[in-house]
Amino acid sequence: MSNMDMKKMHFDTRAIHAGYHRDSDFGALATPIYQTSTFTFTSADHAMGVFSGQIPGYDYTRAGNPTIRVFEEKIAELEHGEDAVAASSGMGAISSTLLGLLHSGDHIVCGNTVYGCTDVVMREILPDFGITATFVDTADLAAVEAAITPNTKMIYFETPANPTLHVTDIAAVAGLKAKHPGIRVVVDNTFAPPPVQMPLTLGADVVVHSVTKYINGHGDVIGxxxxxxxxxxxxxxxRAVGKMTGTPLTPFCAYMIIRGMKTMGLRVRQHCENALALARYLESCPCVEKVYYPGLESMGADYEVAKRQMNGLYGGMISFVMKDGYNGHSAFDAAKKVMDAVEIPAIAVSLGDPDSLIQHPAAMTHVKVPKDVREQVGITDGMIRFSVGLEDVQDLIEDFRQAFAAL
Ligand SMILES: Cc1ncc(COP(=O)(O)O)c(C=O)c1O
Structure with missing residues (x-):
């Protein structure tokens, strides 16, 4: 599809065709896997030209590879970015963004609810390199602004946040850049991948993703x-991912991701449809204290922002809190009982797979976050996080019904 203008195409067409120029050797329809560590040259001049950047080409897969490049161009197109760089994991992408864009003495304003490992990088690892972070509720614009110092270089957040699904207004935070030039707004968009939400179109500067999740979408790749x-x-x-610190994606994983992305629109829209139906069911259950899902009117201000920035789709992630004391169970015991009683979902971390996954944030993904910090943002012992899969949603609802009935 090399002659077509991708910018004029709709999402599903771009998800299939962007980034791939049909293989010129044999016409392969699927993207070939260039499973090679190094690349050869026709002459010394050719080699020197590629290494100096004067001749386009590849020299070594740590620094770039044609299969990986197809993925990078495809996701750049879908996120409306100028360019993209792939990493070996979501955490590789996040740490490379921090290493690549920040220097000793810089300061970050970070959302107070982020993925547990991101929290540890910000709280425990970056200070050793002279980079500090202040944690605030990024939905509270006044709090964000109050945390900005003369050396603030980045505002970093997730929206919806993991695991509270708390929503931050991306355009409003990006609006602060007018008053505070030199600050980059970085959004972890893992929970709301395109076509749900495109932060760069709302004024963010950088988007990071755990591709492990919805983008690959099949639970068989880390990227x-x-x-x-x-x-x-x-x-x-x-400075980070490829050339220096060396955490690139592998060509084989890039191939798997490209394959997964061809059905991204279909998959993501179905995850969202299932999640909304399940969230509404959970809200009606007397043993459930609170349901966190950006598509529910009961989310109040979060719902109002989500309506504006999430393209009418609200993602496939739900968290809910069991009612303390229901039939004599503590919220924690009830959460454990429900996790053991449901039959379709697997007890596992991760998200965005066809298979539904259920986990307990306080004891699993966010166990390293200090308890007081966790509880302050609502990650309580009664909270369950659910990655709504692509099973028939009626089956998922029936499964929860039988699990709740056993309480
Ligand atoms: C929001 C978010 N960001 C980043 C990551 C890290 O991604 P990975 O596991 O691919 O390193 C995760 C993992 O669960 C996540 O949920």
């Missing part, structure tokens, strides 16, 4: 990606 301007991606690629 990450950063999308942004050509200059930012070049800095991240050269």
């Amino acid at each position: 990450g990606v950063v999308v942004g301007t050509k200059d930012d991606i070049a800095a991240i690629r050269s």
Whole structure:
């Protein structure tokens, strides 16, 4: 589809065709896997030209590879970014973004509810390199602004956040850049991948993803990606991911991800449809204290922002809190009983797979986050996080019905 203007195409067409120029050797329809560590040259001049950047080409897979490049161009197109760089994991993408764009003495304003490992990087690892973070509720614009210091270089957040599904207004935070030039807004968009939400179109500068989740979508790859301007991606690629610290994706994983992305629109829309139906059911259950899902009117201000920025789709993730004291069970015991009683979902971390996954954030994904910090943002012992899969939603509802009946 090399002659077509991708910008004029709709999401599903771009998800299938963007980034791939049909193989010129044999016409392969699927993207070939260039499973090679190094690349050969026809002459010394050719080699020197590629290494100096004067001749386009590849020299070594740590620094770039044609299969990986197809994925990078595809996701850049879907996120409306100028460029992208793939990493070996979501955490590789996040740490490379921080290493690539920040320097000793810099300060980050970070959302107070982020993935547990991101929290540890910000709280425990970056300070050793002279980079500090202040944690705030990024939905509270005044709190974000109050946390900005003269050396603040980045505002980093997830929306919806893991696991509370708390929503931050991306355009409003990006609006602060007018008053505070030199700050980049970085959004972890793992919970709301395109076509749900495109932060760069709302004023964010950089998007990071755990590709492990909805983008690959089949639970069989670990991968990450950063999308942004050509200059930012070049800095991240050269200072971190590829060339220097060396956490690139593998060509085989890139092939798997490209394959998964061809059905991304279909899959993600179905995850969202299932999640909304299940969230509404959970809300009606007397043993459930609170349901967190951005598509529910009961989410109040979060719902109002989500309506504006999530393209009428609200993602496939739900968290809910069991009612303390229901039939004599503590909320924690009830959460454990429900996790053991449901039959379709697997007890597992991760998300965005066809298979539904259920987990307990306080004891699993967020166990390393200090208890007081966890509880302050609502990650209580009675909370269950559910990645709504692509099973028939009636079967999922029936499964919860039987699990709740056993309480
Ligand atoms: C929101 C979010 N960001 C980043 C990550 C890290 O991704 P990975 O496991 O691919 O390193 C996760 C993992 O669960 C996540 O949920």
